[in-house]
Amino acid sequence: EPEVTQTPSHQVTQMGQEVILRCVPISNHLYFYWYRQILGQKVEFLVSFYNNEISEKSEIFDDQFSVERPDGSNFTLKIRSTKLEDSAMYFCASNRQGANTGELFFGEGSRLTVL
């Protein structure tokens, strides 16, 4: 069964460093998402991406964040200069029709620890 894969599963970085989290969505999906979950808190929406551009973003997704689909398979989240409060589990998700009509398929997450 096709699945969303994320790498790395865990990354530890120093404050101020750049981090890139990678995701391979399901191959025939058209909509891509990043969510994050700070330990003990709710899963928060960061950004959605469709047709090679951001379709929606939350207030969390500030200038320190960017997303890219550099090729036909990968979907990346870059944090330009990490802060302590960026420590969280980051989930990538994808689907064919958009979240308000269809199921989102989530990856297993990438845990980011900022020291």
Added chain:
Amino acid sequence: AQSVTQLGSHVSVSEGALVLLRCNYSSSVPPYLFWYVQYPNQGLQLLLKYTTGATLVEGINGFEAEFKKSETSFHLTKPSAHMSDAAEYFCAVSDRGAGTALIFGKGTTLSVSS
């Protein structure tokens, strides 16, 4: 703005007992409603969803949820808990009128004891 409230961050039941996980939402338009489950060290997996039609929705692993518009609720139930049901459960809402983001609740950890 949409929001989701899950009452009880932690629910403990005995094996064979009824499972009830509560979810209330607020939305300016009739929403789409979802329950996701997260097993340890795994991603989020869809349990069930309500979009239109019958308000009682059946999902995987014997779970079901009922959309009650008058109560703005979408509680998740299972008649008989199994040890394998121990996981984190998230209720989510999507505004069917616009946007593509799912808004999640804080999650409820379900523990099942033998």
